[in-house]
Amino acid sequence: MKYNLYKMMCLDIYLSSLNKTEYEAVSKTISKGSRIITPLTSWDIYSQGNIEKLQEAERLQDIRKVKSYAKKMNWDNDIDFIFEKETFEAILITDLKQKIIWVNKGFTKMTGYLKREVLNKTPRVLQGSKTSDTSRSNIKEKLKTNLAFTEVITNYKKDGTPYKCEVKIFPLKVNNKKTHFVALERQVA
Numbered sequence: 001m002k003y004n005l006y007k008m009m010c011l012d013i014y015l016s017s018l019n020k021t022e023y024e025a026v027s028k029t030i031s032k033g034s035r036i037i038t039p040l041t042s043w044d045i046y047s048q049g050n051i052e053k054l055q056e057a058e059r060l061q062d063i064r065k066v067k068s069y070a071k072k073m074n075w076d077n078d079i080d081f082i083f084e085k086e087t088f089e090a091i092l093i094t095d096l097k098q099k100i101i102w103v104n105k106g107f108t109k110m111t112g113y114l115k116r117e118v119l120n121k122t123p124r125v126l127q128g129s130k131t132s133d134t135s136r137s138n139i140k141e142k143l144k145t146n147l148a149f150t151e152v153i154t155n156y157k158k159d160g161t162p163y164k165c166e167v168k169i170f171p172l173k174v175n176n177k178k179t180h181f182v183a184l185e186r187q188v189a
Contacts, residue, residue: 058105058106062091062104062105062106063079063080063083065102065104066079066082066083066091066093066182067079069093069102070172073172073174073179073180074174075172075173075174075179075180076173076174076175076176077170077172077173082148082170082182082184083184086168086184087186088106088168088184088185088186089106089107089109089110089185089186089187090103090104090106090107090109090110090111090183090184090185090186091103091104091106091107091182091183091184091185092107092123092182092183092185093172093180093181093182093183094122094123094180094181094183095179095180096178096179096180096181097122098122098123098124098143098181099120099121099122100118100119100120100121100122100123101119101120101180102115102119103115103118103119107185110157110185110186110187111126111155111157111158112157112158112159113125113126113157113158117158123183126155126156126165127153127154127155127156128154128155128156128160128162130154130156130162131153131154131155131156132153132154135151135152135153135154136153138151139151139153139167139169142169143169143171143181145171146171146173146176146178147171148168148169148170148171149168149169150166150167150168150169151166151167151169152164152165152166152167152188153165153167163187164187164188164189165185165186165187165188166185166186166187166188167183167184167185168183168184168185169181169182169183170182170183170184
């Protein structure tokens, strides 16, 4: 019995590491009596793999959405380059007056604000008493340049909880003239 349980766990781990095509090919070789639809004994390993796949799918969907805005707005920026090595939870696109025109689902997860609650508002809606005047001033000055930059700022969730947020802001351009900004944000310790 113990040996069979060990074999099933190994099989579970192996099956959970396969992509859908590989899984379908391998599952045909497993007898119907022992066929496993989803691993049970190593569910934590299996579910972690699925969570990572879901997160990557959401990331790619977010990038596609930004690319669709880029095409619509005729931005000259290389969107793939912007996202190439960046880690983020939230994405905001603002106009030159910093009015929010789009946020991803990660923004809602990170801040608690729904998209409809922040559209046409500025990211200042996230600031509060612990937000440093220095950080605000740095962002204001750096937005005047044509360069990407990073700043850490204390923001506030909808429920009033403060959090440190790393913000990477990229100016978006048409014919080398700024028209919008994209901000990639993540909570930091």
